[in-house]
Amino acid sequence: MKTYKIACIPGDGIGKEVIPAGQEVLQALAGGGAGFDFQFTSFGWGGDWYRAHGTMMPDDGLEQIRGMDAILFGSAGDPHIPDHITLWGLRLKICQGFDQYANVRPTRILPGIDAPLKRCGPADLDWVIVRENSEGEYAGVGGRAHQGHPIEVATDVSILTRAGVERIMRFAFRLAQSRPRKLLTVVTKSNAQRHGMVMWDEIALAVSKEFPDVRWDKELVDACTARMVNRPASLDTLVATNLHADILSDLAAALAGSLGIAPTGNVDPERRYPSMFEPIHGSAFDIMGKGLANPVGTFWSCVMLLEHLGEKEAAARLMQAIEEITADPKLHTGDLGGKAKTTEVTAAVIARLKNR
Ligand code: ATP
DSSP states (O other): OEEEEEEEEEESTTHHHHHHHHHHHHHHHSSGGGSEEEEEEEOOOSHHHHHHHSSSSOTTHHHHHTTOSEEEEEEOOOTTSOHHHHIIIIIHHHHHHTTOOEEEEEEEOOTTOOOSOTTOOGGGOEEEEEEEOSSBGGGOOEEEESTTSTTOEEEEOOBOOHHHHHHHHHHHHHHHHHSTTOEEEEEEOTTTOOSHHHHHHHHHHHHHTTOTTOEEEEEEHHHHHHHHHHOGGGOSEEEEOHHHHHHHHHHHHHHTTOTTTOEEEEEOTTOSSOEEEEESSOOOTTTTTTTOOOOHHHHHHHHHHHHHHTOHHHHHHHHHHHHHHHTOGGGOOGGGTOOOOHHHHHHHHHHHHHTO
16 A cells, blocks of 8 residues: 655644644545555644744755655744744745745635625636746845935845746646646736746747647736636636736635635646645634634645645545535634534544545
8 A cells, every 4th residue: 555655734823723634634535445545744843943943944844854745734924923934934945945836726616605706606717826936026036235224225036037937837738738628828917027027928929839729818917807806717727927826816715715715736746846735824823723714725735635646536535525515504614604613624524535
């Protein structure tokens, strides 16, 4: 039997509640007839680690998880630590250290979820946003000079490389090709950003020639927000830069009903390093420790993790169980207007997996 080594990094806030729930659900799928098992190792990195050691993770942290098959990540964020430290010190360190250059965010309106777009049925919103995850404004290039003086200057330089853009375009075209509609929207801003985004457009056109069966179009990022609201069914797979996709994917999550549901994968398509799967929500300190966190975003992230491992059947079983529980309003947590607790939702998913 194949044993997958999974690194669990709950991080901060409700990450400490939803990641153990995800682990329980994954364990319920393993063993026996499944043909695979899991070996979980938990790492207590994040805000508490920072308070004790002065860093968000140990210096040799990447080495400790390099040999894993995948990473299940909760969230990094702490009201008492600046956001740029929690973000750059853990999540981005892993994404960049393991060159997880494709961030993949599926968005759908799951059964039973009251989404804000009244004219939009579940079938009209089925997107995957591909976010370039290694460069752009998040490359870390820039600096500050004359600090504290009136002439202070600060820059964040957006880095786009030909190799970086080519690999994310190829990934996005391939993903679009694998989906039934074979439709890709390349999000751009080449009217105003006259250098990097013009190269982005040129490379999109060049890579499109390798995928003659994929229909594709270009959309300015500002117009794309309106299109997501007004014509959601005209979109399927989208590819955008790090910053543009960061914003679009939060809009997508809100349009699908709740931040608490949406998953994401930080993927190294070449599989040189472990890929990392996580709910898109943050640490939500306002509800932490009360058992109120919606674990569905983590469960859906577990579906993506299973698909990445090649366990398609287990992934489909888990997705079906998730859709059955979202369809039942008694199993909705507070973010969805319900009263269910994290433990009740988790137990309900596990019960459905066991009954199958
Ligand atoms: P961070 O600073 O780590 O990004 P945050 O608390 O500012 O975290 P989020 O956690 O992304 O931001 O979410 C904002 C709010 O949405 C939370 O304060 C919480 O009330 C709600 N929320 C987010 N995720 C969930 C969830 N899984 N279950 C229930 N409510 C959630």
